[in-house]
Amino acid sequence: MASDGAVTGERPTVLVLTGPTATGKTDVALALAEQAPVALISMDSAQVYRGMDIGTAKPSAALRARFPHALVDIRDPAQAYSAADFVADADREARRALDAGRTPLLVGGTMLYLRAFREGLARLPPASPEVRAEIGARAQRLGWPALHAELARLDPEAAAGIHPNNRTRVQRALEVIRVTGEPMSQVWRRQGGLGAAERLGVRLVEVAIVPDRREALHARIEARFRAMLAAGLVAEVAALRGRGDLDPELPSMRAVGYRQAWSYLDGDGDLETLAARGAAATRQLAKRQLTWLRSFAGVTSLRWGPAAALARCVAARAQLEFC
Numbered sequence: 001m002a003s004d005g006a007v008t009g010e011r012p013t014v015l016v017l018t019g020p021t022a023t024g025k026t027d028v029a030l031a032l033a034e035q036a037p038v039a040l041i042s043m044d045s046a047q048v049y050r051g052m053d054i055g056t057a058k059p060s061a062a063l064r065a066r067f068p069h070a071l072v073d074i075r076d077p078a079q080a081y082s083a084a085d086f087v088a089d090a091d092r093e094a095r096r097a098l099d100a101g102r103t104p105l106l107v108g109g110t111m112l113y114l115r116a117f118r119e120g121l122a123r124l125p126p127a128s129p130e131v132r133a134e135i136g137a138r139a140q141r142l143g144w145p146a147l148h149a150e151l152a153r154l155d156p157e158a159a160a161g162i163h164p165n166n167r168t169r170v171q172r173a174l175e176v177i178r179v180t181g182e183p184m185s186q187v188w189r190r191q192g193g194l195g196a197a198e199r200l201g202v203r204l205v206e207v208a209i210v211p212d213r214r215e216a217l218h219a220r221i222e223a224r225f226r227a228m229l230a231a232g233l234v235a236e237v238a239a240l241r242g243r244g245d246l247d248p249e250l251p252s253m254r255a256v257g258y259r260q261a262w263s264y265l266d267g268d269g270d271l272e273t274l275a276a277r278g279a280a281a282t283r284q285l286a287k288r289q290l291t292w293l294r295s296f297a298g299v300t301s302l303r304w305g306p307a308a309a310l311a312r313c314v315a316a317r318a319q320l321e322f323c
């Protein structure tokens with residue numbers, strides 16, 4: 001295999017490394033970058049934001065200087081960043097890497113981004129201000145968790161990938177049902193656009209790192225969140241609040257850990273409560289990520305283990321030269 005990227009026939013490879021949070025994806029990606037000609041592209045909806053480093057488990061500035069990560073620190077936390085933005089940016093970075101003779105390696109656990117990248121963007125109906133206003137009014141009366149429960153009855157597949165407090169996505173999913181008469185998950189499947197393989201003319205290789213036992217993942221999640229608190233997560237969120245232009249309803253501030261730290265700074269509970277809530281929210285995130293993964297065909301699952309050994313397995317799966 002030539003060292004200028006993985007090639008099968010005439011089709012170069014785009015590699016995806018995913019899995020639930022706290023399974024060591026970044027460590028494996030860095031081990032790959034140490035030994036193989038890959039270009040790292042972040043697939044994390046929180047790492048796009050500047051100033052959000054500790055709670056997103058963002059690789060350090062020193063590591064990123066050595067192993068550049070595309071799509072990290074590309075948005076201000078006051079700005080929105082959508083799955084469509086990600087697909088456009090990831091396609092651009094993948095083409096740039098391929099032109100440079102390197103294998104694009106998308107790494108991260110934002111499953112909405114992965115679905116949009118691998119399957120293409122669905123042609124969803126345009127927004128309906130009237131329907132959105134009606135849904136918003138009901139949410140004010142009942143609360144967004146109640147509307148999420150309604151979505152779970154109408155479209156359990158979509159609801160499984162949406163946090164009950166993510167009002168933007170709950171509202172959009174319910175809006176699509178009202179406008180089209182179909183569950184959004186069904187619209188996705190029927191109207192999906194071109195997938196990554198077709199858009200980029202590549203062979204898409206997808207590998208997920210998954211836990212061997214749920215209890216072990218939960219213990220790792222709790223230890224990691226406590227380490228984030230020790231590293232200064234609360235101070236990081238306090239600095240973001242201090243800007244004066246952010247609020248807890250922004251997508252950036254709804255990220256796991258940030259939402260709980262914001263509530264703590266509002267006086268809701270003590271540090272131990274924050275640690276428990278942050279770990280619980282991260283466990284729920286991991287559960288949703290695993291639910292998404294089970295719906296994706298063609299993803300190879302690897303049980304977590306030492307990063308170097310997993311990197312070799314991933315390289316072999318992608319037919320990458322591994323020095």
